[in-house]
Amino acid sequence: MFIDRADLYLEIMNSNWSEGEQIARSIAELLRDNGLDSGKVLEAFCGNGRVAIPLALQGYEVLGFDISLPFIQDARHKAEKYRVSDRAKFMVSDAREIDILLKGESFDAVMIVSTSLGYYDSMTDEVILRKLRSLAKDGAILIIANTFHRETPSWNCNRVFQRYGPLVLMEEMRFDPLWSKLLSKWTLLRDDGEGNLTKELEVLTEIRIYTSTELAEILRRAGWGVDSIYGDIRRREKFSPPCPYLSLLARAIQAPD
Numbered sequence: 638m639f640i641d642r643a644d645l646y647l648e649i650m651n652s653n654w655s656e657g658e659q660i661a662r663s664i665a666e667l668l669r670d671n672g673l674d675s676g677k678v679l680e681a682f683c684g685n686g687r688v689a690i691p692l693a694l695q696g697y698e699v700l701g702f703d704i705s706l707p708f709i710q711d712a713r714h715k716a717e718k719y720r721v722s723d724r725a726k727f728m729v730s731d732a733r734e735i736d737i738l739l740k741g742e743s744f745d746a747v748m749i750v751s752t753s754l755g756y757y758d759s760m761t762d763e764v765i766l767r768k769l770r771s772l773a774k775d776g777a778i779l780i781i782a783n784t785f786h787r788e789t790p791s792w793n794c795n796r797v798f799q800r801y802g803p804l805v806l807m808e809e810m811r812f813d814p815l816w817s818k819l820l821s822k823w824t825l826l827r828d829d830g831e832g833n834l835t836k837e838l839e840v841l842t843e844i845r846i847y848t849s850t851e852l853a854e855i856l857r858r859a860g861w862g863v864d865s866i867y868g869d870i871r872r873r874e875k876f877s878p879p880c881p882y883l884s885l886l887a888r889a890i891q892a893p894d
């Protein structure tokens with residue numbers, strides 16, 4: 638979906654651009670409240686830059702990376718459109734190799750937005766977080782924003798409809814408690830505006846989701862100490878299980894051997 642049908646997922650991200658702007662505003666507030674008014678921010682799994690670009694508009698120097706070439710091309714194009722291409726740079730890269738590709742760089746903050754960890758397994762997530770730690774200054778800030786978590790009671794047998802412009806997404810979700818995986822069937826339909834829906838794509842997705850405690854433990858092993866946790870970052874609300882979002886702020890610490 639992110640590579641072969643990047644066109645469809647781009648439509649979804651573009652129709653959610655203003656959500657990205659809201660998330661960026663809250664991230665900037667959190668960074669400032671934690672003493673970072675400017676500096677270098679690395680965004681892992683950045684998609685088409687819907688958070689990186691608004692954050693660059695707030696004065697930060699952002700480098701985003703993503704595995705999908707069409708997303709990165711779109712992000713570069715938008716950085717020019719918003720006149721921040723000097724402060725918002727983008728590269729195609731696999732998170733599992735990011736330490737090699739950015740060897741020698743060091744960032745003041747790292748961010749991961751939306752449910753972007755969990756595509757592989759918890760060991761790989763730990764490796765990715767450790768690699769991101771190796772690119773962060775001591776004391777650097779990590780923000781994980783609006784990621785799905787395991788404590789939400791409503792995952793099972795949940796069918797959700799969402800509209801993104803002319804695209805209608807039907808998502809049927811099931812939670813696998815043994816592997817802590819959220820299994821979803823995505824059916825994407827296009828509305829021609831006259832009441833006719835045509836199926837564009839049907840795809841099965843599988844993502845490992847965590848409790849807040851599990852994620853904090855993985856982060857600690859990877860060299861990140863969690864300072865505070867929230868629910869939806871846009872409102873900086875307290876973490877509360879009925880809300881499907883978990884957000885957290887961590888600091889770069891020494892990783893245990």
Ligand SMILES: C[S@@+](CC[C@H](N)C(=O)[O-])C[C@H]1O[C@@H](n2cnc3c(N)ncnc32)[C@H](O)[C@@H]1O
Nearest residue numbers: 639682683684703704705731732750751752753
């Ligand atoms: C749920 S989307 C979130 C995108 C973006 N953070 C946002 O909020 O709009 C997850 C992103 O992770 C990217 N991705 C998946 N596996 C990746 C990997 N191994 N390395 C880098 N990016 C990856 C996908 O291409 C996709 O853009």
